Amino acid sequence: MAIYLVGDIQGCFNELTSLLSQVNFDRNSDVLYLAGDLVARGPNSLETLRFVKSLGECAKVVLGNHDLHLLAVYAGIKKTKKSDHLSELLAAPDIKELMDWLAGQPLIQKIPNPGSNSTSVSSTNKASNDYAYMTHAGISPQWQLSDALEQAELIQTKLTSPDRNTWLALMYGEKPNDWHQAITDVDKFRYSINALTRMRFCFMDGALEFDQKDSPEAITVSNIVPWFELSQTINNTHWVFGHWASLMGKSSHPNIYPLDTGCVWGNQLTMLRWHDKKYFIQSSELSD
Template sequence: MSIYAIGDIQGCYKEFRKLLKNIGFKKNEDTLWLTGDLVNRGPNSLDTIKFIMELDDSVVTVLGNHDFNLMAVYYEIKPWTKIKHTFHDILSHKDCDLIIEWYRKQKIIHYEKEIKTILVHAGLYPQWSLKTTLNIGKIINKKIKGNECKDLLNSLWTNTPSMWSEKLTDQEKIVFAINVFTRMRYLNKDLSLNLEIKDYNNKDNDNLTPWFMTNSEVLKETRCIIGHWSTLGYYQYKNLISIDTGCVWGNELTAIKILNDGSIHKTSIKC
């Protein structure tokens, strides 16, 4: 059995299927890890998500910001409903309810203890231990699956709180954590979230630090695979591997095979 991780697909169905063929992925034999943002901006969100759902237990996916966007629009939460999107094909489909139900069962973060590897869409907050990170993830998963899902989605249209503190309310901690797991790229000097700047060209700004270049507790001993940051592209930094290579922008879709000795093998296709 092999584990393959693939970066943000965003409705680029044809490219996704082509990449799976190129790497020789076998359902029921291999496991596919997806970094989230399965839908939106690309031309075929519906076929993408239906195919992924058909993979059953052969796929592990984490939720990205565009996946939250889909769920929020489904529940008619403003101002999410006013944002331009390309998942009308999902919302108008007869199986839309089943698709959202499937989405609500997916994780915000995945940890594979045997290979000490985390899969998450955007990142990990550097001041959190592995235990804290996973515990917060479990709380979020429970709320998304449960009756609080709509209320949770309704609270996410915000960049605050931007600073972690144990003094935050439980709700504020959850909002902060979801922004970390699905939106974070840069941190300010005080380790507060900077959710405005996206371009990796700002890495030389003295006031900003890519989150993975801070003194992250988790990254010291755990590998982390992320998507989300397309301007960063394929990038390795110590235990960090970034694999969103901007397929939806006409660049590449990337897969990595995690080998038994812990090394990786990269395969990309042009989009």
């Protein structure tokens, strides 16, 4: 058995299947963790969703911001963006089944570390060497691990409830961007969605900053830093994430693994084999 972790696919289905062929992925014994944004700007979102869903228990997904936006579009809350390629998916005969499956996916996955004897992945477990964690964007530096696990579980409960569309409509907005100002359930829901799926930089007090998307080296603003330079949680816990393509898999912290390497922007799709930390890449079929 091998555990593989892959970055943002964004509908780049051919590159995904090529990567899986590279490693001779066996759905009967291997496990694939996907860092969110399965859909959107690439050409084959429908094929991607159908395939990942067909993998059953050997596919472990976290929701990304594009996945959540797709759910809102399907619900009639938002319209597709010009850069999205979702028409075929939204017109598919199995769209309801796919959207119900997608809405049931969590925002955090626990990844068994090599040599771990643990068999339970209860969301209430405290940090230990038995697990690493995956979210689409990272973990808020204003949170402890227990906060992230609790909020992710609450979000999943809301998105699998009969009130799913109500909550999807409430997730949009950038306030509060400070966890200490998240008082109501709606505040906590919106902040948690943003922290887990949209975060890149934070202000020095840990509040979320939403404007900057470049690599840390390219930023000229002096009062913001990457979230992982402020987080205390990752000093004791390995964290895997996607979302930040301009990092191109590089970071300043030894405990994090950024996996979005901009396949949809013409770069490459990246996969990490967990037990030996070996990377596999597949060049994008798309021009920039």
